Amino acid sequence: MYENLPRRSVMCVDMRCFYASCMASWAHLDVEKEAIAVVGNFQQKGSIVLAASPIMKQRFQVKTGTRLYEIPKHPDIHLFEPKMEYFVRMSVEITKLLNSYVPKEAIHVYSIDESFVDLTGTEKLWGDPVETAHQIQDELYRQFEITSTVGMGPNMLLAKLALDLDAKKTGFAKWDYEDVEKKLWPVTPLSKMWGIGHRTERTLNNMGIFSVGDLAHADLATLEKHFGIMGNQLYYHARGVDLSKVGEAPLIEGQISYGKSQILMRDYNTKKEVLAVLLEMCEDVARRAREAYKVGRTITLGISYSKNAFGGGFQRSRTIDEATNDTMVIYRVCQQILNEQYNERPVRQISISITKLESENSMQLSFFDATRWRRRKLGATMDQLRTNYGSSAVLRAVSYTDAGTAIKRSKLLGGHKK
Structure with a gap:
């Protein structure tokens, strides 16, 4: 079924621990070696942690969502309030770096710390797209001292899924259509897949659908009856199919x-x-x-x-x-x-x-x-x-x-x- 589908070289790049890494850079700290947490508001004891460094998570069990009053008093812990203007400026500079490799039309900024980049056609300039992706990761670290993770795929969807389900463990992952059955279909619960929230998951579970493989083999007409156009999208996304283009539209066509x-x-x-x-x-x-x-x-x-x-x-x-x-x-x-x-x-x-x-x-x-x-x-x-x-x-x-x-x-x- 994949013979006639486009096979592009799309990367989805995510800046790891972005807020914590930005504050580490601002305070001249090493995010990989220091216990750092960014807290929404010091004046509210119930304020939550927005980001935490790896050491903060491992050593003190403080992670995103932890409350301020739950953070232990310890001299090795560095707490910061968010500096949103600084974060936005850093995000803009990161996008400028990506723009040095591809035109603006080949970049889709998905969030402040995550972007899609279409490397298709850059082979004559930069060589193999996989090597280019690694080169971009290296340059991001040299310039901003922030590590990144990258998922690659033939379309935006598979690049995003490679990032979320694989690359965040290893730093880099590349998925193709041939990987869908082995890597995507076993995924459960359904909410682990991009685009499926807990409410949709409950509805699908009530229909007897518990894994992405179940969704890929469900009856399309039944899904469309329950979810409308979203049912069609769920069906094809479960098969790794996504026809949206970087720079033209996000993964979901149009604002719903x-x-x-x-x-x-x-x-x-x-x-x-x-x-x-x-x-x-x-x-x-x-x-x-x-x-x-x-x-x-x-x-x-x-x-x-x-x-x-x-x-x-x-x-x-x-x-x-x-x-x-x-x-x-x-x-x-x-x-x-x-x-x-x-x-x-x-x-x-x-x-x-x-x-x-x-x-x-x-x-x-x-x-x-x-x-x-x-x-x-x-x-x-x-x-x-x-x-x-x-x-x-x-x-x-x-x-x-x-x-x-x-x-x-x-x-x-x-x-x-x-």
Whole structure:
């Protein structure tokens, strides 16, 4: 089945312990020899570790997700708060190094510490792509003192899977289509495979699918019935097939949702406080959709209660008749869901998303809502002001209340101090 599929030379490069390595470089420490941890916020004892050096993990059992109060007091331990602007600058410089080997169109920056690079066609310049990948790894270390891991494959998917499932143990791994049956199909649980979350895994398990091999041999029509277009993607990804190109599209074609999740800095004990943050979050989600000229029909609200109230929560979705990117329409739907589901317990986390997206050009003007176009223009104007002058340039009144978080978050980068 692989005869007619493209066989490119794609590498997926991941900078190991990126945050910890950056802070080690900044403090003139050796990340391989020192116990280093990057902690979200020293002022909060429950703040989590964002990254830890190998020695920190091995010697002190401190890893990503460990709480600040769980870190032992020891003179050999170096703790840092994140310097997000520094991390972003380092990421940009790493991308510039990759750009010295291939054009920008052959690079897809997947995250701050991970990128795809298509080395196809560089053989006359740099020689064998595998040797080029090793050369890039060596140069990354010489220039930035950060070790990297690389997965290679004939497409983005197999390069990513080689990285996640193999290279992180050895530093480098190359997979081809012929390796799928031996290396990919035995993988279980399903959530170990890129692109399959725990909720999808549970659904697949309920269908009798427990390994990637089971998924590759499942009935395609049944998968499409349960998951729509995602079912088709799951089926072919389980067989190592991915036709997306570096620089043109990510592994999943197109944005399938716009969402935002926020862990609150304290328990929010009243519905009024929760609604204040909800409105801010709806503004963010709607803005991203408007900037992409997308509208959505399904709105999802998730609420997690505080551990002080024994946790729990709910997630509910509602599909509306007309797709929207209007902040207040999204907010009113979330408000309805909250009114129905909220049981007056303290809230610690809120998530919102809109899905079932379509082009904004498909949005019909209504004879019964003459103000819709005016609201859309107003939203676009507010979006432009925030783009030009910062996210706090134009805020709703709720952001100036004690419950509002937008002003404080506007001073953060990636959710952390700049």
